[in-house]
Amino acid sequence: MVETVETIDLSHTTGLYYGPATISNGKVLHISGQPGNTNDGYVPDDYESQIHLCLFNLRKLIIAAGANIEHIAKLCVYIVNYDATNRKHAKPIQRFFGRHRPAQTLVPVPKLAVPSWLIEIEATLALPYPSLPPTLPVASEAYDVVIIGAGLAGLSAAHAVRKAGYSCVVLESRDRVGGKTWSQPLDDGAGIIDVGAGWINDTNQSRVYDLAKRYGAETIVQNTEGNCVLQSFDGSCSPFPYGELPDFDEPVKKNVAEIRDLCEAECQALDTWRPKNTELDAQTFEAFLLSKGAGKEALATATIWTRAMLGVEPSDLSALYFLNYCKSGGGLLQMRSDRKDGGQYLRIRQGTQHFALGLASDLPQGVVRLSSPVHTVVQEANSIIKVQTTEKIYAARKVITTVPGPALKNIDFYPALPPVKRAWSESLIHGYYTKAMMEFKSPFWVERGYCGLVQSFTGPAGVIRDSCSPLDKKYVLTCFMGGEPGRAWARLSNEERIKALLDQIGKVYGGVNVENEFRQMVAYEWVNDEWAGWGCPCTSLPPGVLDSLGGDSLRQSCGNLHFAGTETAGEWKGYMEGAIRSGERAAAEVAKELASAVSSRL
């Protein structure tokens, strides 16, 4: 009999009497209704966490069948207790689709196959014809290692690779080095502005501080003298001393403190490199907080964290991912701190791009190739890996990519990245995140006894931080717009954006004529930057991915392709320190394997 139907299985589905997915006539992929559970059947209580798990289960089967999200023809979404006024499924599904727009039907149902299931999604996909790997011509240049990206990860990797005695070239798609560090002189001559990464410290960020010393960077200690300000739900503002909690009512204060301490404790319990906790990962951070009794203010405070740190809402990402992200910076408190040992302790007067410029200038001429975006990476059968840019083909024994996960889709890999790598990189999300540097004629907040730090439940800026450089007469408040208020702000015209921020700053520091003090706003929207993977400072993962695939999956090499970049870091993810360490880690992998390849030939 002619076989027309092939069953697709995952590791945990072979015992089912039906298939989780089938391919008919090699062309159509039929995916059984996927619920929001983990591989071992754990189902989180809340609907929103289930939606994320459900979509990840769908994604895994799509990848296992060799397909993409763009191949989805039709989705059927079954929802229990459907509430038309609270369509929580829409945003995650929309994000899952990206720009693809398949057909979709929503079916409210009284229940699903298992009582705890609240959502199930089935899908039909049109499979592509398998594409053959391109046959690239002979390479015009050959190196031991090709490094993709001249940010801090790529440049650090280049230094380490060369130090180990191997040749390399660094291919950078932009016309500058530095990646997500980008420093620009203010047009009024008042010093340098960082539109990307801005802060380091001089203790536990040892690698970046080494660079600061090596290249003579002048550091500016973050101002934490004087009061911070909390802007509450109704827009009203109240001062509180740095390092203390805002002036909530006592029961609220207690709840906020408990939730903060609980998050810190959960962070500290995790393995930084290989976090593992199925229940934590099955929940959104919001669901986790609510399950622990977070009240309105505690949730709003945690929302400030996720927006200002990753540009996402607490309902967008896995609790495990967020807590592990914090742990990578020493914990929630340390990563968020602006004081000694904290994530935001020092700024760089010359701008943080100074480090990348220094590293690049220390490499021989020709090692860094600007404006050389990589289109194609082919791992050939003979262990040679070819890298194609618009202008040239490079041959290498090893490739290190430092490209942010979401930007991997800019490159065609042959063979395709393995399923686990695809499942991870395609699940990564960037929220909305923009820093707007508001330059003023004077540091009026300092003059009034404020350190400049603002936390706002309303926005547009969720967090505001002092970024002055007194020696340059640069008086700047950096406004962090992240998550939903950030998106709302982004929809405004430039004039409206400025006005909205001045209004907020005016409200925070009542009595100041902010329009009169205002000089200019400098902002760069990383969400439109394809080389950054459409976001900054770091990607997030929705529920289910981290625990299912394992903490090492993103940084694990595939054949002769190695992965770096701050999101692959075990320590200080999302920071310059993480980028440098990731580049050095990848370089060490590469050097070790190249060395053993040599000795095995001896």
Place this chain on the structure above:
Amino acid sequence: MVETVETIDLSHTTGLYYGPATISNGKVLHISGQPGNTNDGYVPDDYESQIHLCLFNLRKLIIAAGANIEHIAKLCVYIVNYDATNRKHAKPIQRFFGRHRPAQTLVPVPKLAVPSWLIEIEATLALPYPSLPPTLPVASEAYDVVIIGAGLAGLSAAHAVRKAGYSCVVLESRDRVGGKTWSQPLDDGAGIIDVGAGWINDTNQSRVYDLAKRYGAETIVQNTEGNCVLQSFDGSCSPFPYGELPDFDEPVKKNVAEIRDLCEAECQALDTWRPKNTELDAQTFEAFLLSKGAGKEALATATIWTRAMLGVEPSDLSALYFLNYCKSGGGLLQMRSDRKDGGQYLRIRQGTQHFALGLASDLPQGVVRLSSPVHTVVQEANSIIKVQTTEKIYAARKVITTVPGPALKNIDFYPALPPVKRAWSESLIHGYYTKAMMEFKSPFWVERGYCGLVQSFTGPAGVIRDSCSPLDKKYVLTCFMGGEPGRAWARLSNEERIKALLDQIGKVYGGVNVENEFRQMVAYEWVNDEWAGWGCPCTSLPPGVLDSLGGDSLRQSCGNLHFAGTETAGEWKGYMEGAIRSGERAAAEVAKELASAVSSRL
């Protein structure tokens, strides 16, 4: 305009405004949600019966479209009043799939299109490209009739065909004759054991009794002297005289008697050859019993019947099929009786394979070809039918297959069997059914005043029967393991199986040291026997098939292909008598048609 969609109809669906199924672009079969009703719209009250009808409706459309179960890509199951703790759909659907694993989504719904519908299943199938019939080379031998199978049906047919003056050959896949009769000497010299069919009688089983006389078989009257034993739900045992009801409480006894008498009356009302009763056939036997007020003990008693007679649970088969099966043996009481006129009246000292060995030895050399499994049967346009085995191609004017229905899939038929024949043969199920012959040093049960007959609500054996041959000093209890307890027993190791049966026998005949008395266990698992169609003694039909297709469908010929075998018998289905009669019936059909072909040429 190019037609891209073809509607598939059944005899009763042409009046619908929509199609029960469509084929799109010749490749994809879309089947509308199928409810659990009969062709004329009758819907049984109970969920489980509806599941069976629903699957049969699906099967009919699949067959009508020229497809197979293995072409199902996706199933969507809609269930009203879904209860996750009582997933009655799973087992029938799993059985329907066989080893195929399509995608599947279960959708609980508040109601369906018609208030009485409790389940509906829709399906998507990937159709195969039509395969051309093979062109077989010229046959090396030609006969009037090729008979497939040298069991009692095939050998009886061969004798009848030859007696009518036609040449024939009998192709047998095994290396022995006898089919599901198989007699083996006990290795301690204590006579013969029948691992297959074991009982006949000398009155209404006239054809097999003729063979017994012709070949000098010695008969042993089944022991019905002394007490039987009932093993109840809690494992406790109580004796009762043969022919009476067990010692239940009076109301229970009354209920059991009423249900038994009702089944007997329903049997007797049926036409043996062409039973017709839409309502009876739309229900499982269990649903029928419950609708008639069967209590716990009456249902357990009826379960003993279906397990010991067909290896199935009462929820697995149609009430009409079971009652008609009983009717074919003269009724429930007669078929189950171990006394004069009953189904289990006489055993054969030499073993029942003696009949087939006798019939084969009475045929000229070369008529029976052992180890000749048939792979392909091609009905050519010129009325020649070619039969291909591994070694040879035979040409015939007629073919009689005696292959059990489920084993027809071992043969490729060209053209494919007609839809009605496929719908029947593919719906046939074999339950789990194994006879384990427990040989003891003495007939300790007889010595204690028991006839040996045991009925058990618990198992592993649902029924135990004496199978002694005193002249041979053979003291055997035959344990019938059928249905779910049989499957559970089958999952044990051989040592555990023996222990489980000795434990049961020890409990039944308390006070006997059964381990001390035990000699050996002999058992053959017909469920693993591909030539028997993976089961014994006879196939069953789930609800809907018999009434929809008609009682004659399985035995009706297609072109020059004729059907025999005990399951096609009108009388004594599942018995040796039925096999012989079916072979003689098919031979008569063939002889009649061959004769009229000759006279029409005159």
